[in-house]
Amino acid sequence: MDAEFLFMDDNARPHRGNIVDECLQxxxxxxxxxxxxxxxxxxxxxxxxxxxxxxxxxxxxxxxLPELRRALLD
Numbered sequence: 001m002d003a004e005f006l007f008m009d010d011n012a013r014p015h016r017g018n019i020v021d022e023c024l025q026x027x028x029x030x031x032x033x034x035x036x037x038x039x040x041x042x043x044x045x046x047x048x049x050x051x052x053x054x055x056x057x058x059x060x061x062x063x064x065l066p067e068l069r070r071a072l073l074d
Contacts, residue, residue, distance in 0.1 A: 008032045010045075 007029050009015040024031055055062065055071055062068040 006030055006032050008034075 007024065009031070011034065014020075051072060055068070058071055062071045
């Protein structure tokens with residue numbers, strides 16, 4: 001990682017513990033500041049939401065991991 005690296009997390013409680021802060025500081029990693037519970041700032045949350053809705057709408061729904069994998073790839 002170069003000097004321009006910026007770490008992004010989702011403000012989940014486990015990501016905000018003192019031990020995590022200390023580790024990031026010790027590695028000189030800059031954390032992106034953003035409001036808690038702000039999925040609009042994290043585009044991957046929209047992708048997960050879309051996949052969840054599409055899988056939930058399948059008839060019949062996947063019942064095992066291989067079926068889920070095929071459905072996600074579809």
